[in-house]
Amino acid sequence: MKRVVVKWVIGSVVVVVILAWAHHIIQVNEAAMAGTSNTQPSGFYSH
Amino acid sequence: MTTTDNPTHRYARLSLAAVLITSLMTTIHHYYRMGFFTLVLGAVTIGLPIATILWFRTTRNAVALVAYGLVSGWVIVGFGLIDGLWKSTLKLFLGNFLLADYGQYFSWDPVGNFPFEATGILASISSLYALGYTLAFIRSAHADRRAAGMTSLGWVAAVIAVAAVSTGGYVVYAKGRNRGIPPEGGVIKIGVIVPQQGPGALLGSSFLKAVQMAKDDLKGTKYRYELVTADTGTNPVQTRAAIKRLIGVDEVRAIVGGISLPGQVIKPYATYAGIPHLCVCSVGSIGDGIFNFTNIPLPEDESTRWVEEARRRGIKSLALLSQDYPSIDGHVKALKEGLAAGGIRVTYANRFAGTTTEFAPIVEAARATRPDVYFVEATEPALDLLGARLKEAGIHNIASIVALSVSDNPTLFEGAWYTDSNLADRGFMTRFEAKYPDTRFAAHMMPYAYDSFDLVVRGFESGQDVVEYIRGETAYDGTAGHVNREPGSGNYRSRPAVWTIQDGRPRLLDQPAGPAAPATSGGAP
Numbered sequence: 001m002k003r004v005v006v007k008w009v010i011g012s013v014v015v016v017v018i019l020a021w022a023h024h025i026i027q028v029n030e031a032a033m034a035g036t037s038n039t040q041p042s043g044f045y046s047h
Numbered sequence: 048m049t050t051t052d053n054p055t056h057r058y059a060r061l062s063l064a065a066v067l068i069t070s071l072m073t074t075i076h077h078y079y080r081m082g083f084f085t086l087v088l089g090a091v092t093i094g095l096p097i098a099t100i101l102w103f104r105t106t107r108n109a110v111a112l113v114a115y116g117l118v119s120g121w122v123i124v125g126f127g128l129i130d131g132l133w134k135s136t137l138k139l140f141l142g143n144f145l146l147a148d149y150g151q152y153f154s155w156d157p158v159g160n161f162p163f164e165a166t167g168i169l170a171s172i173s174s175l176y177a178l179g180y181t182l183a184f185i186r187s188a189h190a191d192r193r194a195a196g197m198t199s200l201g202w203v204a205a206v207i208a209v210a211a212v213s214t215g216g217y218v219v220y221a222k223g224r225n226r227g228i229p230p231e232g233g234v235i236k237i238g239v240i241v242p243q244q245g246p247g248a249l250l251g252s253s254f255l256k257a258v259q260m261a262k263d264d265l266k267g268t269k270y271r272y273e274l275v276t277a278d279t280g281t282n283p284v285q286t287r288a289a290i291k292r293l294i295g296v297d298e299v300r301a302i303v304g305g306i307s308l309p310g311q312v313i314k315p316y317a318t319y320a321g322i323p324h325l326c327v328c329s330v331g332s333i334g335d336g337i338f339n340f341t342n343i344p345l346p347e348d349e350s351t352r353w354v355e356e357a358r359r360r361g362i363k364s365l366a367l368l369s370q371d372y373p374s375i376d377g378h379v380k381a382l383k384e385g386l387a388a389g390g391i392r393v394t395y396a397n398r399f400a401g402t403t404t405e406f407a408p409i410v411e412a413a414r415a416t417r418p419d420v421y422f423v424e425a426t427e428p429a430l431d432l433l434g435a436r437l438k439e440a441g442i443h444n445i446a447s448i449v450a451l452s453v454s455d456n457p458t459l460f461e462g463a464w465y466t467d468s469n470l471a472d473r474g475f476m477t478r479f480e481a482k483y484p485d486t487r488f489a490a491h492m493m494p495y496a497y498d499s500f501d502l503v504v505r506g507f508e509s510g511q512d513v514v515e516y517i518r519g520e521t522a523y524d525g526t527a528g529h530v531n532r533e534p535g536s537g538n539y540r541s542r543p544a545v546w547t548i549q550d551g552r553p554r555l556l557d558q559p560a561g562p563a564a565p566a567t568s569g570g571a572p
Contacts, residue, residue, distance in 0.1 A: 015172065019165050025144045029158045032284035035244075 055191050058184035059100060065177035066096045066119050072170035073126035076135070079163040092122050103188070107195075112188055119181045127174020135167025147287070151319035155291040235270045235507055237500065238299035240289060240313065243278035246427050247306055249453060251278075253489040254305045254327070257496040260482060261504075269508050275299050279309035286312040294320045301325070301503045301513060305492050307333065307374050314339045323506065323514050325499035327492045329374050334537020338514060342495045342502075342530070342539040343468070346381035349448045352466045352543045353382060354389040357446070362420050365446070366395040366413035368433060370403075370425035378424060378448045394418045401429050406436040414440065423463075424450040434459030451548055452491045458551040468494050469544035470555055471528030490546070490553060498525035 074089035081088070095118045103111035134154045142153025158164065229235055239258050241251035255276055262272055275297045277289040286309040293299050294316055302317055304310055307328035317324035317338050324339045329349075334341040344352075357365075365386070369379045379398075386393060394416035397409050410433075413421060424447050425433055431454055437445060438459050445463035452467050454460060468490050470476055475497065479488055502520065506513035522531040530541040545556045 015169070018168060018172075022139055022164055022168055023161050025139055026158060026161050026164060029143060029284060032282050033280075033288060035281055035285070 055187040058187050062180040062184040063100050065173050065180050066122050068173040069122050069127045069170050069177050072166045076166035123174045123177050127170050131167045131171030135164050136171045151315045155295040234273050236273045236275050236299045238275050238293040238302045240277040240304040245281040250489050254492050254496045256483050256486055257493040258500045261497040261500040283312045290316045303499045323517050327495040331538050336535050336537035340537050342499045344543045346377040349466050349543050350381035350385035354385040356545050364392040364394045364418045365420045365422050366418040367422050368397050370401050371398050375424045406433045410436050410440050420444045420446045423447050431456050449491050452553050457548045460548045464547045466543040467546050469528045472526040475526040494527035
């Protein structure tokens with residue numbers, strides 16, 4: 001029983017971390033698509 | 048042994064639970080793309096596994112077991128692995144993040160909102176459990192049946208075969224979507240991708256019109272040509288989204304683009320799709336001679352022509368004022384090599400950031416070295432800020448490569464000279480200005496944009512494979528004069544011309560006779 005609980009806790013944490021990471025990637029992607037990302041220098045495609 | 052201890056029962060429950068979670072997640076996932084039709088999908092993907100497992104539980108019939116295997120296989124492979132794992136999990140984490148530079152090898156579906164992608168990820172995780180438990184259940188049930196003398200032939204193979212065929216069929220369909228030759232008179236779509244916003248919008252707008260003019264000039268072609276335009280955006284994420292849409296959704300059969308940075312992003316997608324990509328860009332490495340070709344003078348060509356003109360003018364020294372930017376760095380690197388060979392001394396060099404606004408110290412430091420000429424290359428707004436500072440300092444002996452043609456205020460550089468595209472067909476500019484009186488003629492890329500579209504069309508009209516045609520086309524005469532390419536190289540090269548700013552406008556100077564651009568493949572940075 002204890003092993004099952006530990007497995008579920010570890011599994012849930014892993015899933016939450018994966019989803020949080022996915023959320024971060026989606027936010028970065030949305031910012032880049034909207035042109036509001038600050039990860040690129042201004043005038044990136046200027047020439 | 049109780050029912051709870053029986054492994055077949057245990058695996059059956061676990062398999063059904065995992066399959067139903069996958070079905071539930073995929074139903075919510077598809078709701079974001081299909082709306083209420085998803086209720087039907089949900090009813091089927093949840094109802095069928097329950098119905099078939101109850102059938103097997105009641106009858107122990109092999110057909111019922113195979114039916115459950117097939118239905119589970121459909122949910123696991125179709126929705127868990129293809130939709131969830133491939134089109135959400137791997138697309139998101141690898142295709143758009145960890146391996147974004149290799150995004151062509153992953154699903155091209157756009158990144159959706161968080162609930163959409165999260166349910167896809169959860170479906171992929173649960174489907175992996177479903178796969179394990181379903182296989183364990185089928186093995187255990189098969190063993191039970193053998194023990195009871197109820198064996199049947201080939202059903203495990205059937206489940207695997209159906210799953211494999213569905214997966215294989217999907218992959219073949221996805222890969223083959225963009226293939227096929229249109230019938231004579233059919234429409235061929237050509238993608239034109241350039242910046243339509245930000246500092247590159249001027250070049251982009253001129254580029255699009257030059258291609259439009261080339262299309263309007265077509266007469267009596269075998270096929271009808273349709274231009275599908277796309278905006279590179281201002282960063283690689285936007286460019287990737289645009290090229291995926293052009294190739295994956297609009298199904299263009301060739302791409303004509305401009306600007307080196309997006310060209311580098313587009314290159315692997317054109318290669319993956321097996322379609323030609325003509326890039327009017329100066330980074331020579333974009334041209335691989337297989338699917339990707341550059342069509343504008345390389346930095347070495349500009350450098351050779353610049354040094355030739357500088358020597359003709361008796362220039363012995365110069366100050367280099369250039370922006371930190373890939374295309375410009377390429378020009379400056381090639382120029383330095385050319386200057387060394389031509390015996391021209393660099394008295395001062397400053398590579399400034401595109402965000403620089405204060406140029407007085409740079410100009411003063413350069414002036415202290417007393418150069419014969421000030422070489423200036425930058426993009427807007429830095430270009431005109433530097434130009435204004437030079438003018439204030441009374442400096443008019445200015446030269447450049449290309450940059451002055453894209454200045455928003457060319458009067459700042461009155462009398463300066465620079466190398467840029469050759470307009471061998473002088474009528475091209477006149478026709479353009481008559482056709483698009485409100486559009487500024489950006490000489491830098493337009494002849495090559497026109498010629499690149501023309502080259503692609505000639506490829507389709509030739510009747511042979513368009514890529515093969517372009518690979519074999521090593522020389523042509525276009526609006527930019529004679530252009531050549533060494534067989535196997537990906538760079539169409541031509542000899543630039545010398546321009547000057549006169550009365551606030553770029554003017555093409557007559558060129559002294561000189562050797563043609565060398566037809567060797569060049570490695571621009």
